[in-house]
Amino acid sequence: MQSTLATNSPAVPTGLVRIIIVVTAISAAVMELIDVTIVNVALNEIAGALGATIEDVAWVVTSYAIANVIIIPMTGFLADYFGRKRYYVASIILFTIASYFCASSTSLWELVFWRFIQGMGGGALLSTSQGIIFDAFPPAKRGVASGIFGMGIILGPTLGPFLGGVIVENYHWSYIFYVNVPIGILATVLTMLYIAKKPGEGTRKSQIKIDYAGILLLAVGVGSLQYVLEKGQSDDWFESETILILTVTAIGGLGGFIWRQLTTAHPVVNLRVLGKGTLGVTTIFSFVAGLGLFTSVFVYPVLVQRINGFTPTMTGLSLLWPTLVGIPLFPIIGKRLSVGASPLPFIIVGMCTFVVFGFYSGTMNGQADQWDFFWPQMMRVFGVTMLQLPLINQAVAGLPPQDFPSAIALNNMIRQLGGAFGIALANTFVSRDYAQHRYDLVSNLDPSNPLLTERLNQLGGAGARAYKILDLAVDRQAYLLAYLDTFRLVGIFFLIILPLVYFLRTKKKSAQEIALAAKAMSEAH
Incomplete structure (x- = not known):
């Protein structure tokens, strides 16, 4: 009965039906985004349980990101081919099944494989959820829809470490994946009952060449x-x-x-649109924005747990509080953009904030507590908030509406590719930088230095135990310096591309163009 109601419902739902649709789509999108980062606080536990190194366990994160990079640009094509609702339901089911097998994995590479499959299912949830939310609002209120979706975009990656921390400390690490199963089942049922098909959906299959x-x-x-x-x-x-x-x-x-x-x-991906409007330059900013977000959220939990002694729950909370403070900005930015405000000032502020975040985070030390990290994390949240929605709007600036789907798919793909690249870069950079810092620290340990002698005496004399403790201290300091340098490297990336904002300038849109853009943005998803 409910399914019939959904199919015959008006183009723009109202009341309780709209609330259910928005909650369902947000839940699916947030579930996908949470799984990008939920494993970050559990890397040590997964490495120990599966007998792997931290460097190898990073594949659990990057395999998911790679799958996202591959599937996201094809989302529009696959939705056209199979029908948006059918493809959305299938993606939720695939994501849910893969989550179960991730939790059941008994080896690292088995887990990496199922994370890849999970990423293939999850890649569709983000863009398609955005389109479903847009369709739940009339054109005049789609700025609000952007804000609601934007809150999910930033809440998901930050909620992941908090939930992961609570689960890892109180249960087995596998429950960070098992938790997706009931959510996925509920989202599947609600999608089938309440989310209507778009007119003509799934009827062009014979016309589409793969x-x-x-x-x-x-x-x-x-x-x-x-x-x-x-x-x-x-x-x-x-x-x-x-x-x-x-x-x-x-x-x-x-x-x-x-x-x-x-x-x-x-x-399958229309690369020709890169030469139109400002999309080509915008993708550079989206790549670096993805690099900044994913790299900082990947490195931070490893730093504070390995060096500062944070528990997984403490790590998650230290990421959560700044996010909750920054979330209200999203509806405000969405509303401003929906009435024609230029995305350029927001992008400039976001870029500058990330530069400050990178260099400020690089000043932390091994004794810093949760509140010492609050302000740099607040800057990260503010920077992401200033960049997320404006970059989507900038991606389609100057393009005809028929090119919006290709432009948005490309922009989303490049952002995810930036994230995957950032995590790989962070692993490589930390490894090299750690070795260099350790060499520098050890070379300064002069046996004739009275301060070194005094330190060894405090550790119980110049025996094997004292040298072992000293070696661990040098190791810890070398890793600390490497992680701090990684934050500075993120800041340098943003600083390097900042002058390119000059090429993002576009003419001011008329009221008619804004209305057409809002309609096309909805249809693009």
């Missing part, structure tokens, strides 16, 4: 590149035959993908 070659080249290129970035440092880069082969494969795969998309009549 670019199998493009999909294969994208998967091979991105997968090979990510492996090179993740394992290059530990495998001594091009001294490894595997790294050498996969580097060539990555260049060939990505180069072939670009050539294929520019020459085929039915591309």
Whole structure:
């Protein structure tokens, strides 16, 4: 009965039905985003349980991001081919099943495999949820819809470490995945009952040609590149035959993908739109924004647990409080953008805030507590808030409405690719930087220095135990310096691209153009 009601419901739902639709779509999107970061606070526990190193366990994070990068640009195409509602339901089910098998994994690479499958299902949830929320509001209120969705965008990645911390401290690490199962089942049922099909949905299947070659080249290129970035440092880069082969494969795969998309009549990702409007430059900002968000949320939990002695719950709370303070900004920004405000000032403020965040975070020390980290984390939240919605709006600035779906898909893909690249870069950078800092620290341990002698005496004399304790202290300090340098590196990335805002300038939109853009943004998802 409810299913019939959903199918025959008006184009714009109202009342309780709208609330259910918004809650369902937000729950699915937040569930996907939570799983990007929920494992971050559990990396130590997963590594210990599965007998892996922290560096190898990073694949649990990056395999999910790689799957997102591959599937996100194809979301619009797949929704057209199968029908948006059918594709959305199938994605939730795939995500839920993969979550169960992630929790049941008994080896690292089994977990990495199911995380990849989970990412394939989750990749559709973000963009499609946004479109469903847009359709639940009339055009005049779609600024509010953007704000509501934006709150989920920032809440998800930050809520993940908090929930992960609580679960890891009180239960087994596998429950960070089991928790998705009941949510996924509920979201599936509510979607089938209350979310209506769009007019003509799923009727164009016979008219759509699948670019199998493009999909294969994208998967091979991105997968090979990510492996090179993740394992290059530990495998001594091009001294490894595997790294050498996969580097060539990555260049060939990505180069072939670009050539294929520019020459085929039915591309899976329309790269031609990169030459229109400001999209080409905007994707650079989206890449760095993704790098900044994912890298900072990946490095921070490892830093404070390994160096500052935070428990997983403390780590999650220290990320949660700044986020709750910053969330109310999203509806305000969404409302301003919906009435024609230029996204450029927001982008400039967000970029500058991330620069300050990177360098300020680089001043922390091993004795810093939760509240010492509050202000830098508050800056991170503020920076993400200033960038998220404005970059989506900037991506479609100057484009005709028919190009909106391709532009938004590309922008989302580049943001996720920036995140995957950032995590790989952080792992490599920390590894190299740690070795350099340790060498520098050890080279300054002069046996004739009375301060060193005094320190050894405090540790019980110049015996093996004292030297072991000193070695651990040097190790801890070297890791601390490496993590702080990683935050500074994030700030440097934002600083380098800041001058490019000059190329984001566009003419002011008329009221008619704003209305058309709002309608097209809804249809794009």
